[in-house]
Amino acid sequence: MNAPIRELTYAQAIQEALATAMEADERVFLMGEDIGVYGGAFQVTGDLVHRFGEDRVMDTPISELGAAGIAVGAALAGSRPVLEFQFSDFATLAMEQIVNQAAKMRFMLGGKVSVPLVMRLPSGSGTGAAAQHSQSLEAWLAHVPGLKVVQPSTPHDAKGLLLAAIDDPDPVMVFEHKLLYKMKGEVPEEAYRIPIGNAVVRREGRHVTIVATSIMVHRALEAAEVLAGEGIEAEVIDLRTLRPLDTATIIESVKKTTRLACVYEGVKTLGIGAEISALIAESEAFDYLDAPILRLGGVDSPIPYNPTLEKAAVPQTPGIIEQVRNLVKGRI
Amino acid sequence: MAGAVTRERREISPASNQRPFYAQFTPEQLKEALRRMCLIRRFEEGAEEAYMRGLIHGTMHLSIGQEASAVGATMALRKTDYITSTHRGHGHCIGKGADPKLMFAEFFGKEEGYCRGRGGSMHIADVESGNLGANGIVAGGIPIAVGAALAIKKQKRDDVALCFFGDGATNEGAFHEALNMASIWKLPVIFVCENNKYGMSVSTERSMAVANVADRASAYNMPGVIADGNRIEDVAEAVLTAIARAREGQGPTLVECKTYRTRGHSRSDRNRYRTKEEIEEWKLRDPIGHFETELVANGTATADEVAGIFAAADAEIAAGLEFAQNGTDPSPDEVTRDVYTSRIPA
Numbered sequence: 001m002n003a004p005i006r007e008l009t010y011a012q013a014i015q016e017a018l019a020t021a022m023e024a025d026e027r028v029f030l031m032g033e034d035i036g037v038y039g040g041a042f043q044v045t046g047d048l049v050h051r052f053g054e055d056r057v058m059d060t061p062i063s064e065l066g067a068a069g070i071a072v073g074a075a076l077a078g079s080r081p082v083l084e085f086q087f088s089d090f091a092t093l094a095m096e097q098i099v100n101q102a103a104k105m106r107f108m109l110g111g112k113v114s115v116p117l118v119m120r121l122p123s124g125s126g127t128g129a130a131a132q133h134s135q136s137l138e139a140w141l142a143h144v145p146g147l148k149v150v151q152p153s154t155p156h157d158a159k160g161l162l163l164a165a166i167d168d169p170d171p172v173m174v175f176e177h178k179l180l181y182k183m184k185g186e187v188p189e190e191a192y193r194i195p196i197g198n199a200v201v202r203r204e205g206r207h208v209t210i211v212a213t214s215i216m217v218h219r220a221l222e223a224a225e226v227l228a229g230e231g232i233e234a235e236v237i238d239l240r241t242l243r244p245l246d247t248a249t250i251i252e253s254v255k256k257t258t259r260l261a262c263v264y265e266g267v268k269t270l271g272i273g274a275e276i277s278a279l280i281a282e283s284e285a286f287d288y289l290d291a292p293i294l295r296l297g298g299v300d301s302p303i304p305y306n307p308t309l310e311k312a313a314v315p316q317t318p319g320i321i322e323q324v325r326n327l328v329k330g331r332i
Numbered sequence: 333m334a335g336a337v338t339r340e341r342r343e344i345s346p347a348s349n350q351r352p353f354y355a356q357f358t359p360e361q362l363k364e365a366l367r368r369m370c371l372i373r374r375f376e377e378g379a380e381e382a383y384m385r386g387l388i389h390g391t392m393h394l395s396i397g398q399e400a401s402a403v404g405a406t407m408a409l410r411k412t413d414y415i416t417s418t419h420r421g422h423g424h425c426i427g428k429g430a431d432p433k434l435m436f437a438e439f440f441g442k443e444e445g446y447c448r449g450r451g452g453s454m455h456i457a458d459v460e461s462g463n464l465g466a467n468g469i470v471a472g473g474i475p476i477a478v479g480a481a482l483a484i485k486k487q488k489r490d491d492v493a494l495c496f497f498g499d500g501a502t503n504e505g506a507f508h509e510a511l512n513m514a515s516i517w518k519l520p521v522i523f524v525c526e527n528n529k530y531g532m533s534v535s536t537e538r539s540m541a542v543a544n545v546a547d548r549a550s551a552y553n554m555p556g557v558i559a560d561g562n563r564i565e566d567v568a569e570a571v572l573t574a575i576a577r578a579r580e581g582q583g584p585t586l587v588e589c590k591t592y593r594t595r596g597h598s599r600s601d602r603n604r605y606r607t608k609e610e611i612e613e614w615k616l617r618d619p620i621g622h623f624e625t626e627l628v629a630n631g632t633a634t635a636d637e638v639a640g641i642f643a644a645a646d647a648e649i650a651a652g653l654e655f656a657q658n659g660t661d662p663s664p665d666e667v668t669r670d671v672y673t674s675r676i677p678a
Contacts, residue, residue, distance in 0.1 A: 029486065055486070061516070066475045066509025073479020073493070076464055077414065079486055081479075096506070100469050101476065108455040109465055110448030111670030145671050169673035 006189065011044045011181040013155035014120070017162040018045065018082065020191045022052050025080060028166060029056040031067055032084030032120075041086045042122055042181050068094035068119070072101050075117040075171075082166060087133045088121035088175060091141075102171040103146030114169040118162070124177040124215060124265055125314055131302035134310075136266040138175045138213070139275075142242035148172045148196055149242040153217040155185035157240060160194030168196060177215045177265075199246035201253065205233035207332050208259040208324055211250055211276050213239045216263040216315060223320040232328050242272060247279055254285040261294040261324050265314045268297025294327050296320060353565040356572060357407065359632045363641065365407050365564060366627060369399040369620050370645040372423040375432050378649045379422070379439055379453075383599065387657070388439050392453040393420040394595040397562070398526055400619030401589035402427040404559075404567030405494060405524045408575055414462045414480045414493040416473030419454050420526075420593070421466035424496050429461040433652035442659025449662050450670065470531075471497060471504035474523070478510045481519035481584075492520040492578040494571070500531025502545050511552040511586065518583035522574040525588045526561060532597045533605040549586040561591030562619040565626075592617075 008016065021028045030052075035045040036059040049057040060067045064085065071081040085091045091098065098119070105115050125134035142149040148170055152158040158176065165172035202217060203224050212220040217238040224234035235253050239246070254260050260280055262273035273295035280286060280293060296315040304310050354362070376394045383392060395402065402423030406415065409428065417424040425435060430446065438445030438456050445451075446458050457465030464480060467473040477495030484491045501507050502525060514521050525545045529536055542548060549556025557574070560566040567589050574585035592614040596603055603611070627633040633641075 027486075061509070061512060063509035063513060065506050066478070066513055069472070069475020069506060069510060070479035070482055070513060073416075073464070073476035073481070074483040074486075075479070076476065077480040077483035077487075077493075079483040096469060096472065097475065101467075101472055105465070106673065107670050108447060108451040109457045109459065110446065110450050112447070112457065112459045113464075114673050145668075148672075 005186050007184045008155050008187040009181065010155045010158050010176070010183045010185070011042060013159040013187045014044050014162055014176065015046050015048065016187065017159040017166070019048060019051065021082075021163060021166045022056060024191065027078065027080040028082065029058065029079065030082050030084065031058045031060050031071060033060055033062055033086045035059060035084050040084060042178065044120075044181070045084070064090050064093035065097060068097035069101065071117045071119070072097055072105065072115060075115045076105065076113055080116055080166060082118040082120065084120045086122070088123035088137055089132050089135050091119070091121055091137065098141065098147070098173075099144050103144045106170070107146060115171050116169045117171050118165045118174060119171070120174045120176060122178050123175045124179060125303045125310055126179045128305065128307060128310065130305040134303035136264075136298060138173070138242055139266045139271045141173045142272065146171070147243065149175065150196055150240060151175045151214045151242060152240065153177075153180070153214050153238050155183060155187050157194050159187055160192050161196065161240065163191060164193040164196050167193065172196065175214065179215055194240065197241050197244045197246055199237050199239050199241065199249040201235060201249070202238045203234065203236040205235035206257055207233045208261060208328050209235045209237060209250070209253040209257045210261045210263055210320075210324065211237045211239055212263040213242070213272065214265060216265055219315060219317045219320055220263050222317045223324060226321050227324060230325065232325060232332070234324060239272075245275070245279070247283070250276060250279060251283045251285045254280050255288045258288050258290040259327055260289070261296065261327060263296045263315050263320055265298055267300060268295055269300055271297050273297050290331060291327050294323055296323060351565050351569070353569050354630065354632070356568070361407065362627060362632050363637065365403050366620070366623055366633070366638070367641045367645065368403045368426055369564070369623065370642055371432060371648065372399045372402060372426045373620055374645045374649040375426060375435065375652075376422055378653055379436070382439070382653060390452055391598045391600070392439070393598050395420045395423045395593060397594040397614060397619070398528060398591045399423055400564040400623065401524065401526045401561040401567050401591055404564040405496070405571045405587070405589070407568055408572050409462070409494060410491065411462055412489070412491045414464055414477065414491070416464050416477040416480070416493070416495050417466040418473065418496055418498060418501070419466060419468055419470075420498065421456060421496065422453070425456055425458060425463055425466070428458065428463045430458040430463065432648060433655040434458075436652045436656035437659045440656040440659055441661070442656060443662050444655070444659040471501035471506040473497065474501065474506050475510040477521055478514045478519060481514065481521035482517065484520055485517070490579050492522060492575055494522045494524060496524050496526060498531065499525060499527040499529065499536050499540070499545055501525075502548060503531070503539055511549075511554070511584070514584040515552040515554050518581060520578035520581070521584045522571060522578055523584060523586040524571065525586065526591055527588050528591050528593045530597070530605065535605070544588055546586055546588040554584050554586055556586045557588065559587055559589045561589030562617045562622065564619060564623050
């Protein structure tokens with residue numbers, strides 16, 4: 001008999017990674033708003049405060065900029081802070097410390113220091129929380145040299161990428177999707193790592209490459225399943241890390257499939273899809289292209305409150321099916 | 333070399349050598365403090381001249397006139413204590429023990445510089461001596477110092493973090509957030525505000541709702557102390573008390589050093605916002621001239637020793653400039669070096 005597969009939610013997997021890291025390394029501590037007895041706005045830290053105490057699971061005042069700076073200073077002085085922003089939107093209040101300080105400190109100081117900190121950013125739309133609690137700002141931060149940016153799409157990756165992020169000597173921004181927190185999946189008990197900078201092929205195919213991030217990986221996989229019934233075999237790549245980008249996996253896939261679609265929740269204009277499109281345009285894969293590149297991203301609008309409009313603001317499975325079908329139709 | 337240091341001699345009150353300061357530090361420490369103040373002045377005069385001659389590019393923010401706060405605040409620190417500094421940070425850097433020749437090498441953009449030429453004047457740091465760096469963002473270093481203090485507390489060390497900033501920084505949100513957290517968590521941090529009266533061109537009268545930066549300490553339930561920033565005794569005594577409090581776990585203190593920069597904000601400053609009379613008046617309160625006179629008057633140093641300190645500073649600065657000019661230029665192939673700890677392929 002095989003041991004039963006252990007399933008955890010995405011939120012539980014993150015909590016397990018935090019607990020594992022804190023048990024293994026006393027330098028690791030958590031900071032954030034309402035992460036103590038409240039358990040975090042999304043119950044990610046849960047009961048960790050009872051297990052590790054208030055010194056290691058620190059409730060901060062509602063002071064995002066100050067907290068981010070404190071994380072930078074603590075990292076410079078030999079600690080390993082993991083800062084939770086209650087919503088990724090609130091990181092805009094801390095942009096100074098993230099962009100000017102954390103990202104640049106090592107470089108500005110000629111490599112004399114490292115800034116080993118992790119920031120966790122619950123992001124994305126679909127919760128009815130409207131324009132200031134639903135954004136996908138990962139491309140903003142991925143635009144900043146010095147930061148690493150990851151976006152786990154499964155409970156398994158949420159644990160493995162977070163453990164890798166906590167190990168990493170440089171600042172890592174972990175964008176978690178709020179709609180994924182309750183998603184269940186297989187999560188091994190051991191302390192495994194998912195290397196930062198490695199995309200993964202979630203489904204193999206030969207007609208079109210769909211590069212997707214975060215929750216869009218699941219929508220792309222649903223779309224691929226439907227399209228397979230129509231004879232269109234889509235290869236789905238889960239990017240997992242926005243910076244550093246795994247260019248080789250994307251280029252190799254596009255050379256094989258000759259078509260590229262990018263599906264992401266962040267605003268389409270000047271977003272991650274533009275970067276991937278340009279990557280292909282500049283690479284040897286360009287000569288293999290049999291169709292224009294397709295980008296499916298968030299519309300040029302804040303996220304609306306109305307549920308119908310909210311859905312319309314970001315890619316949904318039917319739209320992915322239709323547009324990928326049009327990209328491929330009649331050409332295979 | 334640039335022009336001489338202003339060495340206005342002032343009447344010394346008979347009681348001045350009775351101040352605790354002269355018992356808190358040994359004669360050697362006091363002479364070392366004077367040496368560092370001279371070195372800061374000569375360093376900045378040397379840097380200014382090199383800039384005027386086109387040898388250094390970019391910009392720089394000189395702290396001439398503020399040497400007493402830089403040295404008075406750092407003279408009681410240990411090597412394992414941290415400081416964070418500001419865009420006007422050359423004095424803090426030398427105060428904490430940096431080598432001027434490596435600072436000059438940084439100004440000249442050379443590999444030998446403290447930041448391998450990647451940081452320049454505004455990001456100069458000497459991590460080995462506990463200086464976590466100057467900062468180009470007003471108030472940027474304040475929460476960082478609080479974070480370093482948090483790490484110190486977590487690691488159960490009895491070190492402290494001392495955070496320099498200007499009056500302008502106290503109008504930034506980061507100042508208020510950081511002081512609040514430092515106080516609620518009773519962290520070993522000393523906030524040293526060098527109030528030089530102007531945030532670039534806007535006076536504190538026009539930009540601050542309270543008369544003193546120190547008044548703001550009460551909002552965060554910590555002592556707020558005003559020191560004469562041009563008198564090293566005053567600064568050092570206030571900071572020494574604050575350091576003792578911090579090391580004993582009693583939490584942070586805000587020390588406001590009232591001082592003045594006799595040069596402009598940066599190279600672009602045309603001094604349109606203040607009068608010549610005001611500048612001249614402050615030049616008469618020169619912190620180096622004052623301290624030198626005190627040391628001779630109270631018998632800590634002889635006039636010959638003081639002259640020797642100035643001559644040695646001149647020689648060190650000349651040698652430092654020479655060293656920097658002969659440094660190694662970074663290779664353009666190395667432009668992305670140290671963006672990350674491990675090199676990530678482009």
